[in-house]
Amino acid sequence: MSLLLLFYLKVDPPGAVMKIFKADKQSWIHTAMLSLLFVGTSLFAFSLCGCSVTDVQDTVPRPVEVEESGEKIYITDQTGKQWEISHAVNKYGMQPENWQYGLGPNWFAPLILPKMRCPGDPGYPTGDDFFRNFSTDLVVGAEIKGDARAYPLAVLYNHEIADENFGGIYVAVAY
Amino acid sequence: MYSRVIDDKVLTLAASGWTYENTFVLYDRESESLWYHLRGEDGLTCISGDFKDRKLVEFPSTKTRWRFWKAEKPHTKFLKF
Secondary structure (H helix, E strand, O other): OHHHHHHHHHHOOOHHHHHHOOOOHHHHHHHHHHHHHHHHHHHHHHHHOOOOOOOOOOOOOOOOEEEEEOOEEEEEOOOOOEEEOHHHHHHHOOOHHHEEEOOOOOOOOOEEOOOEEOOOOOOOOOOOOOOOOHHHHEEEEEEEOOEEEEEEHHHHHHHOEEEEEEOOEEEEEEO | OEEOEEOOEEOOEEEEEEEEOOEEEEEEOOOOOEEEOOOOOOOEEEEEOOOOOOEEOEOOOEEEEHHHHHHHOOOOEEEOO
16 A cells, blocks of 8 residues: 555655545545555556465366276375275266366365354344345254244355254264 | 264265256265265165265155144254354
């Protein structure tokens, strides 16, 4: 930000800087221009430094690494982990080439016995306003022995699985 | 939604990171066995690992809108996130 101000100062006569701090129409234009320049420079700098998602895996399908050793068939995922899939191939016809992504077992961390909100708790969704509660509107609902629970798809999407216990029954809620 | 109990053992199911025919292949953290919902069948089948060919039974669950679910089940809990 200060670098930007310096740049701005160099380009314009010092008098322009004083205008920013005056409460008049001209100063608002200067402020707007300055903000725009700041945003533009930040975005440019950000793209230059090559910042990206911390994860190295590709989220596009790619040819899967298959290895056959004797009777056993192995596929290697993008984290380098090997999975032995002989039985899946031989009995269930799940061809190695059709196994996709291989993002690794830690890409989607399952929810494990997550906390729930009960009716009346602070933050419990009312569901009245569709647009305000958009992210919570689509849910997976399930009930066992009178214990009813709802999981917003938007959240479940990132975890794939919620390992739960409903009314004493251990279940996995799937997206 | 699937049961995650087998032989009195509670399994922690998770996504393996693999998909097969656009369906997630799951695994259990305890034995690293692979579990998959085979087309035309109910429940999860163990396709590889310690529990080969065993099944985890499916429970009913509904994909719906919150307000409809809430209207039907006013006592429902909601995930805290």
